[in-house]
Amino acid sequence: MCPLKQLGFGPRPxxxxxxxxxxxxxxxxxxxIATGKVSQELTFAETLTYDGDVKTxxxxxxxxxxxxYDTTTSAWKSGCxxxxxxxxxxxxxxxxxxxxASTLMDTAAASANNMIASPxxxxxxxxxxxxxxxxxxxxxDNPTVGLVSVTGSTADSSRTASIAMSSVLVxxxxxxxxx
Numbered sequence: 001m002c003p004l005k006q007l008g009f010g011p012r013p014x015x016x017x018x019x020x021x022x023x024x025x026x027x028x029x030x031x032x033i034a035t036g037k038v039s040q041e042l043t044f045a046e047t048l049t050y051d052g053d054v055k056t057x058x059x060x061x062x063x064x065x066x067x068x069y070d071t072t073t074s075a076w077k078s079g080c081x082x083x084x085x086x087x088x089x090x091x092x093x094x095x096x097x098x099x100x101a102s103t104l105m106d107t108a109a110a111s112a113n114n115m116i117a118s119p120x121x122x123x124x125x126x127x128x129x130x131x132x133x134x135x136x137x138x139x140x141d142n143p144t145v146g147l148v149s150v151t152g153s154t155a156d157s158s159r160t161a162s163i164a165m166s167s168v169l170v171x172x173x174x175x176x177x178x179x
Contacts, residue, residue: 033079034102038066040112041087041095041146042122048092048140050084057137059084061125062096064132066111068104074132077104105150112148119145 042062048054059082063069068080079101087095100108115121119142126139 035079035099036102036105036150036152038098038100038105038108038112039095039149039151040115041093042119043088043091043093043144043146044140045091045143046140048086048094050086050092050094053135054137055084057126057129057133057135058094059096060129060133061122062098064125064128065115065121066098066100066108068098068100068108069129069132071128071132077101080104109148109150116145116147119143 040062050058060069062084063076063080063082064071068077068082069075070077080099082096082098084094084096087093098108098112111121122143122145123139123141126137129135130137130139
């Protein structure tokens with residue numbers, strides 16, 4: 001017997017197939033896009049008033065940096081967005097939480113991991129976001145980029161583990177370069 005039938009999916013054994021049809025005039029909503037989440041903290045040496053245009057440009061810049069903001073159309077890719085919150089004010093630390101379409105998770109997570117070794121990626125993304133949004137926020141000095149957290153994607157545990165391992169390997173490379 002099919003396991004799905006045991007769970008209540010599909011017709012029951014011996015059940016008659018229905019021949020009744022109905023016509024509906026209401027539209028069917030588009031299916032929801034499967035998403036995951038990429039989270040990361042960036043610490044800026046500058047003291048920031050993190051609201052208004054600064055917040056908008058930095059969130060867009062994070063989207064540019066992890067490739068979920070389309071710089072050709074100046075719009076978020078389908079199913080994607082970024083929110084952020086200041087998590088520490090001593091040196092301004094901002095936690096970025098990106099909602100990412102599952103089809104873009106691999107690229108977004110890899111781009112976020114690469115930013116650990118290349119924080120200038122975010123600085124360059126601020127310049128791009130300024131242009132796309134017609135703003136003129138001062139680009140920060142290279143921020144300190146924290147580890148990446150990836151949740152809720154279509155990834156299996158082996159991909160999630162490989163992303164975590166990539167983060168560890170990038171940190172090891174940074175430590176070795178410093179020493």
